[in-house]
Amino acid sequence: MFGIYLKRELGRRKKAALVIALGLALGIALVITVNSVSAGMTQAQDKVLKSLYGLGTDMTVTKARTAPTSGSSGGPNFKFDAKSSSSSTQSSDRVQTQGGQALKSSLVTKVAGQKGVESAVGALSLNVTKVDGSFTQGKAKSSTSSSGSSGQGGPGGGSSSSGGAPQVQGGGANFNVNSYSVVGVDVAHQGLGPLSTMKVTSGKTFTTAQTGSKVAVVSKSYAKEKKYKVGSTFKISGTKFTVIGIATPDSSESDTDVFVPLKVAQTLGDAKNQVTTIYVKATDSKQISTVKKEITANISGTTVTTSADLASTVSGSLSTASSLATSVGKWLSIAVLAAAFLVAALLTSSAVSRRVREFGTLKALGWPSRNVTRQVVGESIVNGLIGGALGIALGVGAAYAVTAISPKLTAQLGSSGGGGGMGGGPGGGGPGRQASQNTLEIALSAPVSVTTIALAVGLAVTGGLIAGAMGGWRASRMRPADALRSVS
Template sequence: MFGIYLKRELSRRKKAALVIALGLALGIALVITVNSVSAGMTQAQDKVLKSLYGLGTDMTVTKAQAAPTDSESGRPRFEFDAGSDSDDTQSSDRVMTQGGQALKASLVTDVAKQTGVASAVGALSLNVTKVDGSFTQGTAESSTSGSDSQQGGPGGGQSTGQPRVQGGGANFDVNSYTVAGVDVTNQDLGPLATSKITTGKTFTTAQTNSKVAVVSASYAKENELTIAKTITISDTKYDIIGIATPDSSESTTDVYLPLKQAQTLADSADQVTTIYVTATDSKQIDTVKATIQKNISGTTVTTSADLADTVSGSLSTASNLATSVGKWLSIAVLIAAFLVAALLTSSAVSRRVREFGTLKALGWPSRKVTRQVVGESIVNGLIGGALGIGIGLAAAYTVTAISPTLTAELGSTASAGGGGGRMAGGGGPGQQAASSTMDIALSAPVSLTTIALAAGLAIAGGLIAGAMGGWRASRMRPADALRSVQ
C-alpha cells in the first residue's frame, strides 16, 4: 500500500518533485565540484613539495647559515697566474657548501633515534663555480718624434708621452652548477629519491667512496654528457654511470656523487647540510618535529606543511579560493537547497489538506501520514542526489579534460643552476637567480568518499524536507478536509 501510494503521488506531482530534486542536485553538484578541485589542488601542491623536499620525506633538519666573519667574505675567490707570456687556458673550480651551515654527520644517527622517526639520511649540498679562460698580455708601445729641433741631434728622435699598452685582456667562461652528496646505502630517501634513472644505473652500496657520478637529464643534455664519459670537478674525474630524470618536476640538482666524495670535494669530512627524515606515523609529524627541536638544539626542522605555506602564485591563490570561498559557497548553496526543498514540501502538504484529512477520517494515524510525506521527500532527495552526482562528475571531468595550468612560485635563490655565464676583461664571477617557478596542470579527481558524502547529503536533504512536511501533515484533522469542501 505504501509503495503504490508513493508512486502514484510522485507521478501526479512530477513538476513539484522535479523542482525539489533539481534544487538539491545543484547544491550537491557544487559540493562534489569544490571537493574534487580541492583534491586536485592538494595533489598539485604535493608535486611542488616533492621537487623541494624529496619523495617520501616528512621533514628536513638543517642549520641556519652563520654570518661570515671579517676574514670570510662568504664568496668564492679565484687566483690566476697572469705573469706568463703564453695564452694557455687557465681553469679553477671553487666548491662551496650551500643550503645552510654544515652539521656533524653523527647528528643523522641522533635524529634517527628520536621517538617517532622511521628513517633519517644525511646529504651534502654543494655549489661548484668553474672559471676557465685565458689572459692575453698587451704590448707596451711609445710614440717617438723625428724632428731635428728635438734633442738628440739631426736625424735623432726622442720618446714623447707615457708608454701605452696595446691589446691584451682576459676572456673567461663561468659555469656554476649544483652537486648533491648522496648516501648510497639509502637512496629511497634524500635528493635522488625524486628522480628516476632513465639511462645507465644508480649507485650501489659498495660505491660509498667511488669516483662515480649520476647527472640530471637537463645538465647532461646541456653539456653533451653521456654514459661512460667523465666529469671533472676540482681536478678529480668522475665516471658518469647514470642519467636521472625527475619524476614530477625539474630537479635543482645537476650532479649526484657518493656522500663521502662530496665531503672530500668540499673539505667537509663527516659533515652534511641536510638531514631527510620520515616519520613512523604521518599523523604525528608535528609531534616528531617538536621532539627533534627539543632534543637536538640549534637545528631548524621544516615539515611539508611549512613548505606549503611558502608556495605562492596562481596555485596558492586557486587553492585558497577553493578552500575558503568555494567551500563556504557550497555550504551556503546546500543550506539554501535544503530550505527550499523543505518549504516546497511544506507548501505541497498545505495544498493536500483534503487528501490528508480524508485519510485520517478513514483511520490513518498521524504517524502513517508523516511516514508517507517523509518517504516522498526521501525519494525526491535520492533523485536529486543522483542528478547532483551526475552533474558534479561532469564538472570534475571537464576540469580534468581542460587541465588549466597553474603557476607555483617557490621564491628565488641566489644560486646559479646548470648554465654558464660569460665575462670578458676584468669582471668577476657572478651568480644568477635560479628560476623557482613551476607550471602544474590541474586535475579534479573524484573519490568514493566524495560520492558517499553526496549520497548522504541527498538523504539528509530529503529527511529535512520530509520532517517539516510530515510535521505539518500530522497536525491536520479530518475537520480540515470538511472545511475545504466548497
Template sequence: MFGIYLKRELSRRKKAAMVIALGLALGIALVITVNSVSAGMTQAQDKVLTSLYGLGTDMTVTKAQAAPTDSASGRPRFEFDAGSDSSDTQSSDRVMPQGGQALKASLVTEVAGQTGVADAVGALSLNVTKVDGSFTQGTAESAAPAPSGQGQGGGGGGGTGRVQGGGANFDVNSYSVAGVDVTNQDLGPLATSKITSGTTFTTAQTNSKVAVVSASYAKENELTTAKTITISDTKYDIIGIATPDSSESTTDVYLPLKQAQTLGDSADEVTTIYVTATDSKQIDTVKATIQKNISGTTVTTSADLADTVSGSLSTASNLATSVGKWLSIAVLIAAFLVAALLTSSAVSRRVREFGTLKALGWPSRKVTRQVVGESIVNGLIGGALGIAIGVGAAYAVTAISPTLTAELGSTGGAGGGGGRGGGGAQQAASNTMEIALSAPVSLTTIALAAGLAIAGGLIAGAMGGWRASRMRPADALRSVQ
C-alpha cells in the first residue's frame, strides 16, 4: 500500500518533485565540484613540492646557514696563471657545500633513533662552479721618441711603450651535485628518480669514482653512460642516467656520499638528513620531537613548504579552500531549506487528502512516514542528478586542464632536497613551474553526495511530516467548498 501510494503521489506531482530534486541537485553538484577541484589543487601542490623540493609526507633536518665572517665571506675565488701561453686552456672548479651548515654524519643515527622515525638518511649538497678558458697576451709596442728638449722637465727623448690586444675568454658553468648514501637509495636524493639508462649505484660503490647524471643535464652536455665527467680534476665514470618522476629536478650529478664529502672537503659531514615517519599522520609530532631533542636544527615538512607556494596555484587553492567551500555549504543549506519549504507548502495543499486519510483510520505516524518517504525519493533523485552534474563539471575541468603557475621561494632553513627523494641544493632564488589542473572525483566524494541527498530528503520530509501529522479530519471538512 505504501509503495503504490508513493508512486501515485510522485506521478501526480512531477513538477513539484522535480523542483525539489533540482534544488538539491544544484547544491550537491556544487559540493562535488568544489571538493574535486580542491583535491586537484592538493595534487598540484604536492606535485610542485615533489618537483622542486622532492618533499612528500616526510621531512628534512638541516641547520640554517650562519652569517659569513669578514675573513670568510663564502664568495668563490679563482686563481689563474696570467703568464701562461695563450694556447693553454685553464680550468678551475670551485666546490662549495650548500643548503645550510654542515651536520655531523653521526646525527643521522641520532635522528633515526627518535620516537616516530622510521628511517633517516644523510646527504651532502654541493654546488660546483667551473671556470675554464684562456688568456691572450697583448703585444707591446714602443712609441717614437720625443724631440730633444720637449720631454717632461726638458729631459731627453726616451720613447714610451704600450700594450695592444690581449685579454681573457672564460666560460662559467654552475651545476649541483648530491652525495647519495648508496646503501639506502629508497630515501634521499635519488628516491624520486628512475634510472632510464645504465644502472644505479650498488652497495659496494660507497667510495667509487662513479656518477649518475640527470637526464636534462646529460642532454644539455651530451653525456652518456660511456663517458666520464670531471670535477676538480677527478674523473667519474657515468654509470646511469636518472629521469625524475616529476617534471623538474634540482640535482644535476649524483655521487656516492663519501666521494661528495671528499670533493667538498666535508669529511663525515652532511647538509641534509632525510626522514620518514612511522605514521604519516604524526608528522608534526615527529617534527616537534626532533627539534626538542636535537637543538639547533631546522625540521622542514611539506606543510612548511606549502606555505611558500605563491602564484595562481596558491590563489586558486585559497579560493577553493575558503570561498569555494563556504559557498558550497551556503548553497547546500539554502537547497535544504528550499526543499523543506516546498515540501511543507505541498503538504498544506493536501489538507483534504491527509484529513480524509486520518478519517479513514490512518494514524499520524503513517501519514508522516508517507511524506518522509516521498521526500527521501525526491532527495535520491536530486542526489543522482547532482552527482551527474558534479561529476560532469569535474571532468570538464580535467578536460580543459587550465594551467596554473606555482612559485616556490626559499624557506630559509630547508635543505636542498627537502624530503623523500628530490634533492640537490637549496634554491636560493624562487622556482617557478606550470601545473595543469585536474579535478579528480573520489568515491568518498560520491558517498558524501549520496549522504547529503538522503539528509536533504529527511530534513524536508521531517518538516512536511510534522505539519501533516498535526492535521485533523475536521480540517478536510473545512476545506470543502
C-alpha cells in the first residue's frame, strides 16, 4: 500500500519532484567536482615532490656546511703549466662534495636504528668542474728608436741612441669549463634514494657486485648533451668510467647528471666513509613528524627535511590552485550544499501546505500521524536519490571534462634551505633540492574515487531526510477538520 501510494503521488507531482532533485543535484555535483579536483591537486603535488625526493623517501638528513675559515677559499683551484705549443691541450678536473657538510657513513646505521624508521640509505653528492683547453705563448719583439737630440751622457758629451723596451705580441688562452653533478648511490639499496626516481630505459642499472666498479648510469638529458650511449666511456679526474645505463626521470628533469657506486664516489671526492645526504623511510607515513623529532633530538647538528617542508617551497599556479581547491572550494561546496538542502526543505514544506485536503482526509480515514510523516519522508528520500543520481552524473561529467582538457599548472621549486641547493656548484644542496628555481608544468587531472561517489550518495540521502523531516513534521500537525474546512 505504501509503495503504491508513494509511486502514484510522485507521478502526480513530477515537476515539483524534478525541481527538488535538480537543486540537490547541483550541490552534489559541485561537491564531487571540488573533491575530484582536490585529489588531482594532491596527485600533482606528489608528482612535483617526486622530482625533489626519491620515491618512497619520507625525509632526508643533512648537515649545514660550516662557514669557511679566514684566508681559505671554497672555490675551485686550477693550476696549469704554460707550454710553447698551442696544439697541446691541457685538462684538469676539480671534484668537490656538495649538499652541506659531509656526514660519517656510520651515521646511516644510527639513523636507521631510530624509532619509527623502516630503512635509511646514504648518498654522496659531488660537483665536478672540468677545465680543458690550451695556452699559446706570445713572442717578444724589440723595437729601436733613434733620437736626433744630443745629450750629455758623460765626459766629453756626444749624441746617444736608445733601444725600445721588448713587447710581447700574440699569445693567450682558450679554455672550456664544464660543470656537472655526480651522485654516489648505495648499489645494494637502490629502491631508496636519488636513483629510485629514475627508470633505466637503455642498458641496465647497477648490481650489488659493482660496489667498486668504474661504471656509471647517466641521465637521458646529459647523455643526449654529451652523445653518450651504453658502452661509451668518459673520465672523471683521470678515472675512466663506462656507461652501463641511461635513465629517464619519472617526472620533470633529472637534477643529477651521473650516478656512480657510492664507494667510487667517495674515492673521487676524497670523502672516504662519508655521505652528504641520508634518505629515510618511516614505518608509518602518518608518523613522519614524530620520526623527524626523534632523529633531530638524538642526532644533534643535523637538519631533517620532510615532504611537508619541501611542499612549502613549491609555488606557482599549482600552489595557488591547490589553495583555492582546498579552502575556497571547500567552503563554496558547503555553502551551495546547505542552500540546496534548505531549498529542498522549503519546497517540500510548501508542497505539504498545498496538500492539506489530502492529508486531512487520510487522517479522517484513520491514518495515524506517523504514516503521514512516513509518506512525506519517503517521497523526499526518493527525490533525494534522484537528485543524487543526477548530481553524480553531472559531477563525474565535470571531472572527466577537467581531465580531458588537462589544464597546465606550473610549479616552481625553490630551495628548502638547510644546505643550499642542488646544481649550484660546490656547496650546493643535496640530491633532492635545487638552489635556483626550476619550473615544471603539470597536467591537472580530476580522478573520481569510490569514496567520493559514496559521499555523494550519503549527501543525497541526507538532503532527502532533511527535506522530509521538515515536511513530515508539518504534515503530522494537520487535523482532519482542516480537510473539511477546505472543501468548497
